[in-house]
Amino acid sequence: MITTAEIEKLAKLARIKLDPAEKEGLTKEIDSILTYVDQIKKATVDVDYTPVPGAVHNVFRPDIARTISPEDRERLLNEAPDREGEFIAVKKIIAQE
Numbered sequence: 408m409i410t411t412a413e414i415e416k417l418a419k420l421a422r423i424k425l426d427p428a429e430k431e432g433l434t435k436e437i438d439s440i441l442t443y444v445d446q447i448k449k450a451t452v453d454v455d456y457t458p459v460p461g462a463v464h465n466v467f468r469p470d471i472a473r474t475i476s477p478e479d480r481e482r483l484l485n486e487a488p489d490r491e492g493e494f495i496a497v498k499k500i501i502a503q504e
Contacts, residue, residue, distance in 0.1 A: 409437050
């Protein structure tokens with residue numbers, strides 16, 4: 408069982424502030440999750456892991472760098488919704504602070 412002291416330690420490590428009601432709620436929730444995980448650990452599964460002939464498997468191709476002609480590059484860039492010079496312009500998703 409997880410204790411309130413352990414919840415406080417985790418909150419300090421995560422740099423979050425919790426009021427007493429939140430600590431109590433998290434104690435109950437995490438304890439139920441850990442109990443469930445413990446039940447899963449105890450479960451036994453009787454599965455035959457013998458490989459099946461003809462089973463599907465990954466086929467990898469070698470990673471080969473290729474160059475494209477200037478005409479193909481221009482055609483590909485023209486198909487992009489927006490471009491800046493020789494690059495495809497994309498929406499900024501990470502803000503710099």
